[in-house]
Amino acid sequence: MHTAVEWKEGRLRLLNQTLLPVQTEYIECTDWQRVATAIQRLEVRGAPAIGAAAAFGLLLGAMEVTHTPDDFASKLFVIAEKLKATRPTAVNLFWAIDRMLRVWEQNQAKEVPGLIQAMEQEAIQIAAEDVQVNRRISVLGAQLFTAPASVLTHCNAGALATVGFGTALGVIRQAWSDGNIIRVFADETRPLLQGARLTAWELMQESIPVTLITDNMAGWVMKNNMVQAVIVGADRITLNGDVANKIGTYSVAVLAKEHRIPFYVAAPLSTFDFTKQTGDEIPIEERSAAEVTRLGGQPIAPAGVDVFNPAFDVTPNQLVTAIITEYGILRAPYDISIARIKKGGPE
Numbered sequence: 001m002h003t004a005v006e007w008k009e010g011r012l013r014l015l016n017q018t019l020l021p022v023q024t025e026y027i028e029c030t031d032w033q034r035v036a037t038a039i040q041r042l043e044v045r046g047a048p049a050i051g052a053a054a055a056f057g058l059l060l061g062a063m064e065v066t067h068t069p070d071d072f073a074s075k076l077f078v079i080a081e082k083l084k085a086t087r088p089t090a091v092n093l094f095w096a097i098d099r100m101l102r103v104w105e106q107n108q109a110k111e112v113p114g115l116i117q118a119m120e121q122e123a124i125q126i127a128a129e130d131v132q133v134n135r136r137i138s139v140l141g142a143q144l145f146t147a148p149a150s151v152l153t154h155c156n157a158g159a160l161a162t163v164g165f166g167t168a169l170g171v172i173r174q175a176w177s178d179g180n181i182i183r184v185f186a187d188e189t190r191p192l193l194q195g196a197r198l199t200a201w202e203l204m205q206e207s208i209p210v211t212l213i214t215d216n217m218a219g220w221v222m223k224n225n226m227v228q229a230v231i232v233g234a235d236r237i238t239l240n241g242d243v244a245n246k247i248g249t250y251s252v253a254v255l256a257k258e259h260r261i262p263f264y265v266a267a268p269l270s271t272f273d274f275t276k277q278t279g280d281e282i283p284i285e286e287r288s289a290a291e292v293t294r295l296g297g298q299p300i301a302p303a304g305v306d307v308f309n310p311a312f313d314v315t316p317n318q319l320v321t322a323i324i325t326e327y328g329i330l331r332a333p334y335d336i337s338i339a340r341i342k343k344g345g346p347e
């Protein structure tokens with residue numbers, strides 16, 4: 001499986017996900033600005049993946065400003081704020097950058113080489129932890145599937161959205177190998193087609209049976225009993241269990257409720273925002289009109305048409321059957337179950 005974020009011998013490589021599934025090309029990032037651009041363009045995307053990319057981006061920034069120790073701190077915080085400004089919804093971005101800044105603060109008395117080394121170790125740790133956490137989420141989540149089933153997923157919450165193995169697709173990988181998931185129905189996920197371009201590609205790489213559908217087919221697939229569960233990722237989860245995820249997730253959750261199909265969310269602790277009580281407080285990224293009015297570089301709508309292009313929506317906790325985390329499977333009432341894991345403690 002290709003890795004979305006790679007740090008080797010002081011070099012950051014990002015798999016350019018805008019070119020998938022046609023081309024597998026990597027972007028060599030030698031400065032923080034290129035990382036910021038990659039996040040904004042969704043060349044790297046997915047909450048944990050952009051968190052890890054931003055952590056290495058801040059490290060590249062720190063390496064750049066170390067020659068000016070007197071204003072090192074102010075320059076580092078400027079870079080951190082610019083990386084934070086790349087995309088507003090996935091809380092992992094802010095969590096990872098703040099974690100790197102804490103390491104800087106704890107080591108700022110060190111000489112520059114020691115300080116940079118401490119920050120590099122932290123970024124490497126963030127990346128390594130993500131893979132371990134996803135494997136834990138996957139083992140726990142697979143326990144929800146006790147008999148062969150087909151599932152629907154939306155967008156891409158796979159290895160490509162993380163540093164490795166994936167969250168929702170990680171559960172699918174594990175349940176597939178257990179023999180308890182026999183087919184995946186992947187929503188194409190307009191407008192940027194993460195499902196068609198990334199999820200279908202990821203699953204086919206491992207010969208996991210996948211059926212691609214357009215977003216407006218999800219209801220009919222459920223009505224015809226073609227799936228027995230839905231599982232998606234998340235970009236931000238609030239204290240009451242509201243879930244921000246790719247636009248279209250809310251519609252899938254409403255359909256799942258109507259058809260009495262369990263709606264599962266798989267997400268690490270780093271996707272929880274313990275400063276927000278409800279999903280109403282989550283900033284929802286709005287992106288360019290061109291993402292909706294153009295496809296493959298060709299116009300598919302009249303020039304100048306008004307467009308609304310929110311990249312995420314919020315699924316209220318009442319529609320969420322369970323949230324699968326590395327600390328256990330959370331169920332309603334989420335304000336209680338989430339409070340228990342708030343300090344990183346097991347469920």
Ligand SMILES: CSC[C@H]1O[C@H](OP(=O)(O)O)[C@H](O)[C@@H]1O
Pocket residue numbers: 042045046047048154155156157158161162167168194232233234235245246247311
């Ligand atoms: C495992 S988090 C994946 C999450 O991120 C995606 O958004 P984007 O492709 O815009 O970064 C989508 O919401 C996925 O569920």
